[in-house]
Amino acid sequence: MRRRGAGDGLAVDKRNLTNGAETGIKKVALKYCGGCNPGFDRVAYAESVKSAAGPVIEWVTLEDEGFDTVLLICGCETACPLRSIDFSRYRQRVSIKNDKVSPGDLVNILLESEEANED
Amino acid sequence: MKIRTKEDYIKSLKDQKVVIYYNGELVEDRTTFPAFIPHINSAAKTYELALLPENEDLLTATSNVTGKKINRFTHIHQSVDDLIKKVQMLRLIAHETASCFQRCVGFDAMNSLYMTTYEIDEKHKTKYFERFVEYLKRIQEENFMLVGGMTDPKGDRSKRPSQQADPDLFTRVVEKRKDGIVVRGAKAHQTGAVNSHEIMIMPTQAMGEGDEAYAVVAAIPLDAKGVTLIFGRQTNDERKFECGIDAGNCEFGMVGGEALVVLEDVFVPWERVFMCGEIDFTGMLVERFATLHRQNYGGCKGGVSDIVIGASALAAQYQGTLDASHIKDKLVEMLHLAETVYSGSIACSAMGSKTKSGAYYPDPLLANCTKHNITRVIYDISRLAHDIGGGIMATLPFDKDLRSPVVGKYVKKYMKGVEGVSTETRMKIVRLLENMTGGTALVESMHGAGSPQSQRIMYQRLGKLGQKMKMAKKIAKIDE
Ligand SMILES: Cc1cc2nc3c(=O)[nH]c(=O)nc-3n(C[C@H](O)[C@H](O)[C@H](O)COP(=O)(O)OP(=O)(O)OC[C@H]3O[C@@H](n4cnc5c(N)ncnc54)[C@H](O)[C@@H]3O)c2cc1C
Numbered sequence: 058m059r060r061r062g063a064g065d066g067l068a069v070d071k072r073n074l075t076n077g078a079e080t081g082i083k084k085v086a087l088k089y090c091g092g093c094n095p096g097f098d099r100v101a102y103a104e105s106v107k108s109a110a111g112p113v114i115e116w117v118t119l120e121d122e123g124f125d126t127v128l129l130i131c132g133c134e135t136a137c138p139l140r141s142i143d144f145s146r147y148r149q150r151v152s153i154k155n156d157k158v159s160p161g162d163l164v165n166i167l168l169e170s171e172e173a174n175e176d
Numbered sequence: 177m178k179i180r181t182k183e184d185y186i187k188s189l190k191d192q193k194v195v196i197y198y199n200g201e202l203v204e205d206r207t208t209f210p211a212f213i214p215h216i217n218s219a220a221k222t223y224e225l226a227l228l229p230e231n232e233d234l235l236t237a238t239s240n241v242t243g244k245k246i247n248r249f250t251h252i253h254q255s256v257d258d259l260i261k262k263v264q265m266l267r268l269i270a271h272e273t274a275s276c277f278q279r280c281v282g283f284d285a286m287n288s289l290y291m292t293t294y295e296i297d298e299k300h301k302t303k304y305f306e307r308f309v310e311y312l313k314r315i316q317e318e319n320f321m322l323v324g325g326m327t328d329p330k331g332d333r334s335k336r337p338s339q340q341a342d343p344d345l346f347t348r349v350v351e352k353r354k355d356g357i358v359v360r361g362a363k364a365h366q367t368g369a370v371n372s373h374e375i376m377i378m379p380t381q382a383m384g385e386g387d388e389a390y391a392v393v394a395a396i397p398l399d400a401k402g403v404t405l406i407f408g409r410q411t412n413d414e415r416k417f418e419c420g421i422d423a424g425n426c427e428f429g430m431v432g433g434e435a436l437v438v439l440e441d442v443f444v445p446w447e448r449v450f451m452c453g454e455i456d457f458t459g460m461l462v463e464r465f466a467t468l469h470r471q472n473y474g475g476c477k478g479g480v481s482d483i484v485i486g487a488s489a490l491a492a493q494y495q496g497t498l499d500a501s502h503i504k505d506k507l508v509e510m511l512h513l514a515e516t517v518y519s520g521s522i523a524c525s526a527m528g529s530k531t532k533s534g535a536y537y538p539d540p541l542l543a544n545c546t547k548h549n550i551t552r553v554i555y556d557i558s559r560l561a562h563d564i565g566g567g568i569m570a571t572l573p574f575d576k577d578l579r580s581p582v583v584g585k586y587v588k589k590y591m592k593g594v595e596g597v598s599t600e601t602r603m604k605i606v607r608l609l610e611n612m613t614g615g616t617a618l619v620e621s622m623h624g625a626g627s628p629q630s631q632r633i634m635y636q637r638l639g640k641l642g643q644k645m646k647m648a649k650k651i652a653k654i655d656e
Contacts, residue, residue: 091234093264094271094482100230118229130230137264138233141257 066134066154069166070144084115084124085167086147088138095132097156103130109160114167125149126167177247179319180227182220188320189216189371194398196370196405196435206370210417211407214426215433216371218273219321222249225269234265239316240534241309249279250316252290253536259525263475267518270479274425274612276432276620278368280472282322285376286312287535288464289393293450294533296457304450305533311395311448315374323375323398325363325437326465330380337383337390347377347439348389349452356445357452359394363439365623367432369405374398375437379451382459391458393451394444402442405435411615421575421604424611431620463634464537467524469625470547471538474521477550477621480612481514481557487609488564494602495566495593506560513553520546541638548631554621558613569610572603 089099106128107116117124125148129138134154144150151166158166179185186207196203203209207216226235226247237251237258238244253259262283269277290312293304315322328337331345340346347361363377374397383391396403410430415423451457489507492498524542531537562569568591578587578600588599611617622628 087229089230089233091261091264091268092231093234093268094479103230137261141233 065157067158067163067166068150068152068154070150070152082113082115083126083168084117084121086117086119086121086124086127088119088127088129088142090129090131090133090137092132097132099130099132102153102156102160103128105160106163110164110167114164126151128163128167129153177245177319178317179223182224185220185223185321186216188373192373192397192399194370194405195403196407198407199409203370211413212370212433214275214416215278215368215429218275218277218428218432219279219368219371221269221272221277222247222279222321223319225272231268234261234268237261241313242316244316246316247319249283249321250286250312250319251283252287252312253528254534255536256526256528259471259528259536259538260522263471263518263521263525266472266475266521267479267482270476271482273428274480274483274608275428275430275617276367276476278371278432279321280476281324281367281432281469282372282376283324284465284468284472285322285324285326285378286315287468287537288461289376289378289450290535291464291531291533291537292457292461294531295460296451296454298532299456300454302454307447308450311450318373320373321368321371322395323363323366323369323372323437324465324469325366325375325377326380326462327364327366328380329362329364329436336387338386346380346387346390347392349392350389350441352452353443356443357392357394357449359392359396359439359442359444361439363437365408365434366405366437367434367624369398369435369437370407370433372398375403377439378461378465379458381462383455385455388453388455391451391453391455393449393461395448395450396439396442396444398437400442400444402440404438404440406438408434408436411617412611418575421578421600421607424607424609430611431616431624463540466626466630467538467540467543470543470631471521471524473550473621473625474517474519474546477554478514478518478521481510481517481554484557484561484609484612485510485514487605487612488561490605491565491602491609493594494597494605497564503564506564510557510560513557517546517549517553520549540634544631544634544638547625548628548635550621551628551631555618558618561609561613565606565609568606572606572610575603578603 087103092099127144127147127150129150129152131152131154136152136154179188190207194206196206198211206212225231235248236245237248239246240252240254248265289308293308296302297305328346331340331342337346344361347359349357350360351358374395376395378393379391416426419426492503497503524538524546527539527542528536573587577583591599593602
């Protein structure tokens with residue numbers, strides 16, 4: 058299941074999500090591309106997403122366990138990690154290639170349940 | 177990885193006592209010596225960025241020999257993706273330092289040796305590859321910085337090594353012992369030498385019969401007995417001591433802080449020797465090292481050029497010319513040139529192939545083309561920066577004049593550009609441009625990784641001229 062916002066650099070890839078309904082806190086793994094020549098400040102953008110999310114998201118890394126959603130922040134359209142990392146084992150992958158999506162909207166997408174997925 | 181942080185790196189340098197001369201004086205502590213600090217800061221970025229989640233994809237890799245996560249500068253390329261990531265990484269780090277960060281030379285030495293020792297062993301039934309892999313494991317584990325020591329002083333360039341009046345002008349083996357070899361000579365222009373841990377010496381050119389003693393590859397710790405480093409003088413080097421505006425880029429170095437590394441009868445145990453007399457593989461090693469090194473230049477120089485372009489645009493903005501059509505056009509030209517060299521580096525990586533050892537190797541013709549473009553394009557970019565920046569780049573008063581209680585008011589008044597931007601801000605950007613586009617900074621683009629003629633020789637060899645003549649004949653319907 059895949060949703061793409063036209064020109065907003067956003068892609069959502071979902072399969073059988075288990076959301077963090079029991080605790081009310083969702084674990085999301087944050088992953089960046091390498092950042093060779095990014096078109097925006099990826100770290101500043103991630104920080105604004107984190108502050109928009111507040112305590113409802115617990116941020117972890119791909120090396121951690123117990124998450125099924127990955128937020129992938131890439132500096133350009135190439136999105137190298139999509140080539141080099143197998144994301145199919147994660148249930149939901151949200152990838153960003155520019156900073157056009159507002160941090161608040163992105164948090165909503167990350168928190169959306171499977172039923173809310175429009176695909 | 178034992179050396180992880182900038183602090184670990186500096187401590188490791190402090191712990192290793194290396195004999196270094198600067199301007200005729202012995203340097204007591206290389207980590208606190210003012211002329212070396214900017215170079216240490218540049219190289220330290222290769223450690224610091226590897227720890228950041230936003231850069232780890234480029235700065236780290238998984239070792240093919242241990243399976244562990246390592247710094248990419250100690251990695252052996254395992255795929256085309258690795259080759260591309262190398263170039264991306266170089267552009268990224270250049271954005272942080274605006275100068276050379278020195279670790280690529282050792283990186284390229286390791287990759288070229290991994291491939292070549294494998295093939296030497298295949299032919300000569302030697303054990304160099306096995307030895308080299310053991311050495312590599314240690315470098316990966318320690319995360320050491322390695323100097324890539326290829327260039328010999330060379331004396332009379334028209335003569336072969338064994339024909340020189342002074343046989344030491346090319347580095348050579350003067351004694352073979354049961355437990356190792358004794359090496360004498362020197363390596364010139366050694367990038368990052370004063371702030372590295374070891375040097376990998378390699379032959380400077382293909383060696384012929386009679387030059388066997390010069391066909392030597394060995395890893396030498398820089399604190400080994402008989403090793404002396406003499407630091408090279410750079411344009412405006414003493415400005416760095418003031419840590420003010422005049423340095424242009426006072427935190428980071430200019431080019432790689434090169435040194436002459438003298439090897440006065442240095443003993444090297446056999447486990448650190450990876451070629452000794454195999455003249456038939458010297459050409460292959462030199463070509464591979466050169467290709468891997470030439471691959472880099474659109475990455476690092478592309479990244480450095482991004483800063484020059486940004487600084488040129490700011491200089492124009494600060495003096496009210498940014499909206500002029502010819503200035504915009506010159507900036508576009510600079511962007512075009514920077515992306516052109518970057519494209520070359522990406523292209524030679526994308527067309528890379530697997531060697532017998534399993535390690536990946538960039539396309540040599542395209543890598544040479546990339547470096548050859550650098551010998552021109554960086555001068556073109558600098559020329560445009562000089563055009564945009566104005567004569568002030570050559571005549572700007574001192575930082576101290578700006579701060580002088582007497583003449584400071586004149587400098588502020590007459591060096592001012594547009595309203596809303598302070599004179600100090602304008603001076604900073606002009607000095608940065610001056611620092612990055614003149615003198616020592618430019619010569620690196622010409623000779624680093626080989627003078628232009630060395631790339632043109634590769635065109636003659638790899639350019640498939642005969643095939644092109646056949647294709648032209650076919651189109652022209654010529655049968656003879
Ligand atoms: C900033 C910088 C960093 C460097 N870093 C390193 C490093 O880390 N490790 C390393 O090993 N090397 C390093 N080098 C050395 C670099 O590879 C050499 O500068 C380059 O190979 C040219 O050699 P050379 O300087 O001796 O110039 P020369 O060989 O003196 O070349 C000068 C001119 O003479 C020509 N020439 C030379 N020999 C002949 C000949 N036989 N016949 C006809 N023409 C000839 C050349 O084509 C060129 O036009 C660095 C150089 C610079 C400038």
